[in-house]
Amino acid sequence: MDRSRLESFSDGVFAVAITLLALNLTVEGPGHGSLLYQLGHHWPSFVAYVISFFTIGIIWVNHHALIANIAVVNRTLMYVNLLLLVIIVAIPFVTATMAAYLTAGGQDAHIAAALYAGTFELMGLAFTGVLEWAMHEDERMHQPVPAAARTAVRARFYSGQIPYLVAVGVAFVSAPAAVIITALVAIYYIFERTPTRH
Amino acid sequence: MDRSRLESFSDGVFAVAITLLALNLTVEGPGHGSLLYQLGHHWPSFVAYVISFFTIGIIWVNHHALIANIAVVNRTLMYVNLLLLVIIVAIPFVTATMAAYLTAGGQDAHIAAALYAGTFELMGLAFTGVLEWAMHEDERMHQPVPAAARTAVRARFYSGQIPYLVAVGVAFVSAPAAVIITALVAIYYIFERTPTRH
Amino acid sequence: MDRSRLESFSDGVFAVAITLLALNLTVEGPGHGSLLYQLGHHWPSFVAYVISFFTIGIIWVNHHALIANIAVVNRTLMYVNLLLLVIIVAIPFVTATMAAYLTAGGQDAHIAAALYAGTFELMGLAFTGVLEWAMHEDERMHQPVPAAARTAVRARFYSGQIPYLVAVGVAFVSAPAAVIITALVAIYYIFERTPTRH
Amino acid sequence: MDRSRLESFSDGVFAVAITLLALNLTVEGPGHGSLLYQLGHHWPSFVAYVISFFTIGIIWVNHHALIANIAVVNRTLMYVNLLLLVIIVAIPFVTATMAAYLTAGGQDAHIAAALYAGTFELMGLAFTGVLEWAMHEDERMHQPVPAAARTAVRARFYSGQIPYLVAVGVAFVSAPAAVIITALVAIYYIFERTPTRH
Numbered sequence: 060m061d062r063s064r065l066e067s068f069s070d071g072v073f074a075v076a077i078t079l080l081a082l083n084l085t086v087e088g089p090g091h092g093s094l095l096y097q098l099g100h101h102w103p104s105f106v107a108y109v110i111s112f113f114t115i116g117i118i119w120v121n122h123h124a125l126i127a128n129i130a131v132v133n134r135t136l137m138y139v140n141l142l143l144l145v146i147i148v149a150i151p152f153v154t155a156t157m158a159a160y161l162t163a164g165g166q167d168a169h170i171a172a173a174l175y176a177g178t179f180e181l182m183g184l185a186f187t188g189v190l191e192w193a194m195h196e197d198e199r200m201h202q203p204v205p206a207a208a209r210t211a212v213r214a215r216f217y218s219g220q221i222p223y224l225v226a227v228g229v230a231f232v233s234a235p236a237a238v239i240i241t242a243l244v245a246i247y248y249i250f251e252r253t254p255t256r257h
Numbered sequence: 258m259d260r261s262r263l264e265s266f267s268d269g270v271f272a273v274a275i276t277l278l279a280l281n282l283t284v285e286g287p288g289h290g291s292l293l294y295q296l297g298h299h300w301p302s303f304v305a306y307v308i309s310f311f312t313i314g315i316i317w318v319n320h321h322a323l324i325a326n327i328a329v330v331n332r333t334l335m336y337v338n339l340l341l342l343v344i345i346v347a348i349p350f351v352t353a354t355m356a357a358y359l360t361a362g363g364q365d366a367h368i369a370a371a372l373y374a375g376t377f378e379l380m381g382l383a384f385t386g387v388l389e390w391a392m393h394e395d396e397r398m399h400q401p402v403p404a405a406a407r408t409a410v411r412a413r414f415y416s417g418q419i420p421y422l423v424a425v426g427v428a429f430v431s432a433p434a435a436v437i438i439t440a441l442v443a444i445y446y447i448f449e450r451t452p453t454r455h
Numbered sequence: 456m457d458r459s460r461l462e463s464f465s466d467g468v469f470a471v472a473i474t475l476l477a478l479n480l481t482v483e484g485p486g487h488g489s490l491l492y493q494l495g496h497h498w499p500s501f502v503a504y505v506i507s508f509f510t511i512g513i514i515w516v517n518h519h520a521l522i523a524n525i526a527v528v529n530r531t532l533m534y535v536n537l538l539l540l541v542i543i544v545a546i547p548f549v550t551a552t553m554a555a556y557l558t559a560g561g562q563d564a565h566i567a568a569a570l571y572a573g574t575f576e577l578m579g580l581a582f583t584g585v586l587e588w589a590m591h592e593d594e595r596m597h598q599p600v601p602a603a604a605r606t607a608v609r610a611r612f613y614s615g616q617i618p619y620l621v622a623v624g625v626a627f628v629s630a631p632a633a634v635i636i637t638a639l640v641a642i643y644y645i646f647e648r649t650p651t652r653h
Numbered sequence: 654m655d656r657s658r659l660e661s662f663s664d665g666v667f668a669v670a671i672t673l674l675a676l677n678l679t680v681e682g683p684g685h686g687s688l689l690y691q692l693g694h695h696w697p698s699f700v701a702y703v704i705s706f707f708t709i710g711i712i713w714v715n716h717h718a719l720i721a722n723i724a725v726v727n728r729t730l731m732y733v734n735l736l737l738l739v740i741i742v743a744i745p746f747v748t749a750t751m752a753a754y755l756t757a758g759g760q761d762a763h764i765a766a767a768l769y770a771g772t773f774e775l776m777g778l779a780f781t782g783v784l785e786w787a788m789h790e791d792e793r794m795h796q797p798v799p800a801a802a803r804t805a806v807r808a809r810f811y812s813g814q815i816p817y818l819v820a821v822g823v824a825f826v827s828a829p830a831a832v833i834i835t836a837l838v839a840i841y842y843i844f845e846r847t848p849t850r851h
Contacts, residue, residue: 061325064264064268064321064325065321066658066661067264067265067268067661068268068271068272068317068321070272070658070661070662070665071268071269071271071272071273071467071470071665072272072275072276073662073665074272074467074662074664074665074666074668074669075272075273075276075277075471075665075669076276076279077666077738077742078666078669078670078673078742079276079279079280079669080742081670081673081742081743081745081746082280082673082676084743084746085746085749086750086753088753088754089753089754089757089761093760093761094750094754094760094761094764094765095760095761095764098768108743109739112735112738112739112742113735113739116732116735116738116739117732117735119662120728120731120732120735123658123659123662123731127655127658134318134447137318137321138314138315138318138447141310141311141314141315141318144275144310144314145307145310145311145314148275148276148278148279148310149279149282149306151279152279152282152283155283156284156292159284159286159287160286160287160292163287166291166292166293167287167291167292167293170292170293171292249728249732259523262462262466262519262523263519265462265463265466266466266469266470266515266519268470269466269467269469269470269471269665269668270470270473270474272470272665273470273471273474273475273669274474274477277474277477277478280478332516332645335516335519336512336513336516336645339508339509339512339513339516342473342508342512343505343508343509343512346473346474346476346477346508347477347480347504349477350477350480350481353481354482354490357482357484357485358484358485358490361485364489364490364491365485365489365490365491368490368491369490372494457721460660460664460717460721461717463660463661463664464664464667464668464713464717466668467664467665467667467668467669468668468671468672470668471668471669471672471673472672472675475672475675475676478676530714530843533714533717534710534714534843537706537707537710537711537714540671540706540710541703541706541707541710544671544672544674544675544706545675545678545702547675548675548678548679551679552680552688555680555682555683556682556683556688559683562687562688562689563683563687563688563689566688566689567688570692
């Protein structure tokens with residue numbers, strides 16, 4: 060099997076999912092208060108849009124880098140990749156839910172923020188599946204990660220997953236704090252790099 | 258004609274259809290009961306999302322494998338492929354309908370489950386069309402299926418279609434049982450492989 | 456400029472537009488009459504879905520065939536292609552409108568059917584723009600259409616456009632008749648072939 | 654890293670965003686006045702659709718031309734490109750908002766038009782980021798822009814940005830005038846060309 064359709068299908072799913080995030084940007088229209096009031100009232104939607112957009116965008120960059128280094132595409136990889144995509148596609152839903160409940164207060168705000176951070180944690184775990192599949196046999200990568208370096212690769216990649224777990228816990232104390240943590244993790248993954256081909 | 262645009266267009270349609278499944282993930286928002294209650298109330302939507310996502314994903318993997326082996330692309334193949342895609346694109350609709358009626362009980366639940374399983378049966382029939390087109394002349398495939406092996410290929414592929422027919426019948430007795438059967442067929446097609454190029 | 460991104464972007468737009476047609480497949484859900492009644496009540500949506508899906512699908516096949524033969528991609532071609540795409544993307548809207556009004560009767564049904572057939576006429580005109588651009592200079596095509604053959608190409612292609620014009624007129628007498636004509640034109644274009652590369 | 658997935662993902666996002674514009678084309682359906690009245694009442698939606706479609710389409714053509722000339726793809730480029738895409742994806746929202754408020758009059762119409770033109774200004778700024786990244790080192794482009802020509806390239810490209818700023822200001826005097834200016838800028842960018850490869 061060749062790599063190009065795996066990339067093409069994944070790119071399509073990433074592109075549609077990232078674009079559907081914008082369906083949550085909406086105002087009620089004339090007759091529901093001034094436009095400025097409505098835009099202000101929906102501020103969690105705009106913040107959530109930006110965080111989720113860049114989180115998906117950054118995971119796409121890392122996906123791109125990792126897959127570019129993969130030499131052999133088999134069915135197992137495709138199914139592990141589907142596990143990643145089923146989470147990605149659910150992100151617009153948890154984003155909309157988080158935005159709808161962030162300012163609702165009470166238990167619901169905590170649960171919505173935990174659902175949001177927890178989905179990102181699942182996304183990270185699924186990405187780990189692709190990474191571990193790739194590192195499992197040297198011939199799967201054009202430039203395999205040397206055995207000695209794998210621990211460091213894992214440490215760096217997994218250390219970005221811990222804050223998502225922390226965010227799930229923090230969500231039950233403060234929903235906004237949990238959302239801020241997920242935004243910070245996105246920034247971490249701009250600089251943390253999955254193994255790629257040079 | 259070249260194969261790449263057939264793949265590119267098909268990948269696009271698969272990617273959009275699989276992503277539109279998530280539009281059915283939704284909660285009413287604040288003021289319609291607790292968030293946990295709403296999420297629990299919508300459990301058929303989440304189950305349906307996962308089953309349909311993996312069914313479309315697995316058919317994509319098989320589509321990928323089969324098309325990779327096709328050496329000649331003609332207009333007939335394109336129209337047979339369109340027949341497959343017109344079913345794929347309708348899957349988000351039958352998924353949403355099944356999820357909406359699964360817990361409604363009565364005749365409607367039976368019909369919604371039969372519509373769901375029946376659409377997957379149609380998808381399988383359309384896929385059969387692509388498979389039969391490919392096996393019809395040896396020069397259509399890079400690695401043609403030997404005449405002696407075709408019966409086995411057909412037996413293995415078609416045997417996955419029978420449970421969908423069974424599920425349509427079972428739907429009129431038990432809607433959840435029909436849905437469980439369609440989920441099991443998806444698992445079958447993870448292991449059943451369409452003829453591909455090595 | 457190279458042809459591949461023109462194809463990739465066009466394929467993406469065709470794929471999303473053809474998939475958005477399915478957003479018009481919907482039932483009101485439990486509490487709005489039996490599911491069978493609702494499905495029956497929405498029959499124009501299902502008919503409209505199939506006609507529009509295959510019309511877009513067939514125009515995609517013809518677009519594929521024509522563009523595969525194009526040797527030079529310039530900005531003019533891209534803008535002519537955008538004119539085609541702006542019509543394609545509007546087709547889900549006119550399809551939904553036609554389906555909503557087909558059984559409404561009265562003047563509105565006539566106008567909705569005329570809008571539907573008229574949009575397909577505009578799509579044909581925009582496709583003509585791409586065809587005429589390609590035939591305008593021999594070096595624009597890998598296998599140029601000989602001057603002697605152009606009249607025949609035009610006659611065959613344009614003769615598919617006339618029924619759309621007829622359908623617009625017929626719509627004001629009988630909306631269903633106009634819809635039937637547009638369905639027949641799709642079948643015509645399965646067999647009429649734009650000049651391609653062999 | 655290779656250029657093709659950057660193009661493929663960007664093409665996907667452009668294609669979905671440009672197609673989602675059509676979700677704003679809608680009529681209420683039977684029972685909300687005659688169809689002609691409804692279509693006429695929604696004229697701002699149709700005008701907004703056309704302007705936004707061609708603006709996104711033209712920026713795609715320029716994106717295509719600029720990226721085709723890029724020889725080196727690094728992570729910085731990907732993140733600058735994501736900045737462009739996060740704006741592109743928001744355009745269907747600001748288009749729908751502008752269309753909903755254009756005829757509402759009062760302060761809201763001014764704000765909606767300013768939001769519309771302001772988003773296009775942001776899109777231009779993000780595109781500038783890609784352009785400046787490309788011109789920053791000669792080895793980043795197949796055919797680098799000579800130092801002597803850069804001022805002219807900047808002057809020509811940036812001069813298209815000024816009318817968007819003007820439109821934001823004009824919006825507070827006349828919303829329709831601001832929308833007309835944004836439409837004229839789209840026409841300007843049909844003729845203004847970003848540096849590409851010949």
